[in-house]
Amino acid sequence: MFRPVKLFRVTIQVPDKYMSQVLGILGDFKLLHLININETPLGKLGYVAGVQADLLKRYEKVLERITRLVRELEVSGPVPSLKMAPRPDRDIYLIDQRLSDMEDQVSSTLIQGRKAEKELSEKRELISRLELLEPADIDFTRLSSLRFVHCTFGILPAENLDRLEESLADIHHSLVKISEQKNRLVMAAFCLKSDREVLERALRSAFFQDLELPAGLKGPVGDVIKELREELPALEEKARAAQEAKERYRQKFGQELLLLREQAYVAQILLRAQAKFGKIDNTYLLTGWLPVKLYDRLRDRIMKATNGQAIVDRLDPEDIREVREGIIKIPILFNNPLLIRPFERLTSLYGTPSYEEVEPTVFLAISFVLLFGMMFGDVGHGLVLFLAGLYVFRRIYKYMDYGIILMECGVSSALFGVMYGSVFGLEDVIPALWLHPMKDINRFMMVSAAIGVGMISLGLILNLINIFKRRRYSELLTSGGLVGALLYWLLAGLAIRYVLSGPPLPIEITVAEAVSAVLIFIMIVERPITTLVRQRKKRASGAKPKGPKPALGTMILESTIEALDGLLRFLANTVSFVRVAAFALTHAALFVGVFSIADMVSHGSASGFPYYLTLVIGNIVIIALEGMVVSIQTIRLEYYEFFSKFFRGGGEPFQPIVDQETKEV
C-alpha cells in the first residue's frame, strides 16, 4: 500500500508456432507492462516482429459487426470480465460463427422494425405537412383534374414574397397564402402548365420549400389526413411488436454480445501488442515488467503450453545496469485497496511516483477525506454528496472512481456534521458532539494549524524515508531533510508549549536558540562543503570539473537565502492550513446568509412556501458552489503544502497489456 508493486523484468522466448497460445496466456495475466523491442539493442538491430495484418483486419471487421448489433439492439451495461483471454488465431472462428448465428436470428426483426418505424415516421411527417394545408380545405381530386394549370404547395420565407411576386410578373400566376408561421408562409403557387419551369425556377431561388406531397392523393385534405391517421395504429402496433422482439433479443443476446465484443477487443489488443515483440528466425522474443508474485505462475503456464520449448527469464531491477544508472525507469503499478484506489487519479494528476519513493496515495486519500469533511461538515450535505456519489457509482460507469470519492467525502462531511451539530444548516436539530465552528472560532483555528503541523511533519518524515531509499544522504542536511525537519519540529514544539501551558522558560528559549543556530548553520554550510568535497574527489580521480568553478562567497550567499526561504516556507505552509477553519466558517456563514434571505422573503415568518423554497435553493447553491471551492482548496493543500515536501515524481505509469478499466457501452 505504501509502495508500488514489486516487479521483475521478464524475458520470454517462444517458437512462433506457440505464439498464439502465449498471447492468450499474457491476456489472462493482463498485468504485463510490455517493453517495445525497438527500445532494446535487439530492436535497434532490426529484429522486430510485425503484426498479423490479415488476422487483425478480420478482428476489426468482426468488432464493427458486433458494435453495429450492440447499437441496434441498444445493449448497455458494464463490460463483463473475461475468465480467459482469447487465443486470437483460434477464437476468431468461434466469434465469427456465433456472431453470424445471432445476426441471422436478429436481422429479420431489425429490418421489420426499421421498416415499420420508417413507414410510421413518413406517415406522421406527411400528416404534419398536410395539416399545414387544412385551413385552405383543399380538394386534391379537383386539383388533379386541372388540365392547364400547374399547382404546387410549400413554405416560403415571408420576406421573400415581394421579390417572388415581382419575379413572376411576366407569367400568369397566383400565389395564395394559406397560413403563416414564424415568418414563414404556407403557400399554394399556381401557373399555366406551359410556364411551370419559370415558376419552379423562381420558387427555387426564393428558397421555397416544396411540401413534396405524394402523387395520387384524392379528396379533401381533411379526409386524407383522417385516412392517414387511421393507418397509424396498425403501423404503431407493428413497430411496437418489432420493439418487443428487439427487447427479447436484447435480453437473450445482450450479455453474450458484450462478452464477444470484449473477446474481440482483447484479441485485437494482443495482436497489436505483437508490434512490440522481437523476432529472430522462428523465435519470438518479448520482454516486459511483471509483478513478482505472478512470475512463477506465468512461467509454469507458458512452459506447459509450449511443451517446455519456451525460455522464460527474470531479472531483478537492481541487477539491471540501465536501471541503476537511471536510463530505464521501472513502471509504477499502484497497489491500493478499493476505497483508496480512486485517489490514484489525484496522485497521477500531480505526477507518477518513481519506483524508489513512497507511494503517497493512501496518505492523500485519508487526509483528503478528513480535510474535506472538516471544511464541509454538515449531516444533510454529506448525505446529498453520498447519494450523488452512489448515483455516479451505479449509473455512470466511466466515472465510478469519482463516485467513490464523492461517497467517501459525503460520509466524512456527515460525520463532521454530527460533530458540529449541523443538519442542512440547522444547528438545533442535533447536539454538537465537538463544537459549532461559528461559536468557537479560535479553538477551531488552533486545531486547523495543528493538523497543518501534523501533515507537514508527515511530509518531512516521508521525505526522510525517500532520502534513505534513494541513498542520497547528503540531502539529510538540507532544509528539506533531517536538519530542516528538526528545526521545524523544534519551532512547532515551542509553539505548542506556548499554546498549552503558556510562555516557555528562559532556559528553554536559550536551548532552542542555540539548537536553531546550529541547525541553520548546518543548512547554510552544507552545500558549499558538499561542493568542495565533490570537486576535490574529482580532482583526485583526475576528471576535469565541468563548467566554471563556483565562488565560495556566492555559494554561502545562495545557501543562506535558501535556508531562510525554507524557514519561511515552513511557516507559510503551516499557516496555510488555517484555511480549513476559514472554509468551515464560510460554510456556516453561507447558511446564515441563506436563512437571512429566507426570513426576508417570508417577511420574518420563517414559514411558508417562499421560505422553504429559498432554503432549498440556498442549500443547492451551497452544495454546488462551496463543494467545488472546498474540493479545490483540499487539492491545493495536498499538492502544495503536503506533496511538495517529499514527492518528486517522474516515474513511468504501468501500462498493462490489456487495460482492465471498466468501459461503459
Added chain:
Amino acid sequence: MLGAAIRYSYLNAKTRTMHSMRLRPSDWHILETTKDRDAFLHYLATTSYAPWITEILEQKEQGDEVFERKIFGALFNDYRKILGALRDASSRELILALFSRFEGENLKILLRALFSGLGKAGAAHLLYPVERLSRLPWERLWQQKNVRDAVKLLEKTAFGPMLNHALSQFEAQGRLFPLEMAIDIACFRRIDAAAGAIGSRTDRSRVRDVLGSYVDMLNICHIARLRFVYGLSPEEALNYSYSGGNMDLRTLHAIARASDLSAMAKVLPRPFGGVVQGIAGDLTSLRLKLEEWLIGRLRRAFLGSPFHLGVQVAHLLEKELEIRGLISLYQARIHSPAMKAEDIVPGIFLKGGEHLVQAG
C-alpha cells in the same frame, strides 16, 4: 446638431485621419510601374499598409492568396477603431452588419471545405482574418462533419434563418449555390435592418444615402454576373438580388430581363444609365465605371456637416474598394504585367477625380 457634434467629433476626427491615409494617385502610379511582385510589396510597405505588408515580407509567405487575405487586416483594423469609438448600440450593429459580409465570405469557404471534405488546413489561406471582430464559433464550426451540422450550429446567428430556408434547396440541388446566395442575402438584409434601426433621422438618411448607392451598384454587377456569367434566368437573378438599395423591384426586374450588357445599360435608371454609357461590353468595365461613380458618392459623404455615421460607412466602403483595387493590380503585376492600371482599377483612384465628387 450640438448632440451630434458631441457624439461624432472624436469619431469624425479619427475617421478623417484614417481616410487621409488612403493611397494617392502618385502611389497608384508607382505601384502600376513596379517591375515585379517584390517591388510592388516593398513599395506598399512604405504606405499606411506597412504593418500588414511587413508581416507578409517577414514571414516570407509567398502565396498570392496570403497577400489577398492579409491586406484586409488594414480594413479590419479600421473597423475595430470605429467600433471602439462608437457607443450607440444601433450604430455599432450597422458597422458589425457591414463587417458580417467578410464573415459570410469565410462561411462560404468553410461550407465549401466541409462539402468537399477539405480540412481547415487546406482552406486556411483563403480565409479573411476576421478572428478579432467575429463572434461566430469558428473553432466549433470547423469541427463539424458536414454542411447540415454547420448550418445547425449557425442557427442562433444572423445567418441562421436564411441558411435554414436555403437548406432544403441545397439538399434538393446537391450544390452549395443556394447556401452561398443565402449568406449574401442574409448579410444585406442585416445591413438594411441595421440602417433602418438607427435612431437619429439625420444619421439614418445619410447612411441610407451611402448604403443605397452601394447596394444599387452591387445589384447591377451582381445581376449582370448571375445572368451573363452563370446563365441564370431573370426571375432567379431578381430573387437573388440584395435588399437595401434605392432601386425598386420593378427596376431590378427590368435590369434582370435584359438579354445582354448593352441592353442592360439601356434600361438602367438615372444616374447609372449615364455612368455606364459607352462601356466596352464586358463586366469588368461595367464594374469599374460603377465603382468609380460609387467612390465619388462615398467621398461626398465627407462634404458638408461632418457629424453623422455616413462618414464612417463611406470610409469603410472606400477603403474596401481601395484594397480590392490593390489586389487586382497585384494580380495583374504577376499574371499580366502588360495590363494597364486603368483597365483594372477605378479611374478616380488613379487620377484623383474630385470633379466626380462634386458632380455626384
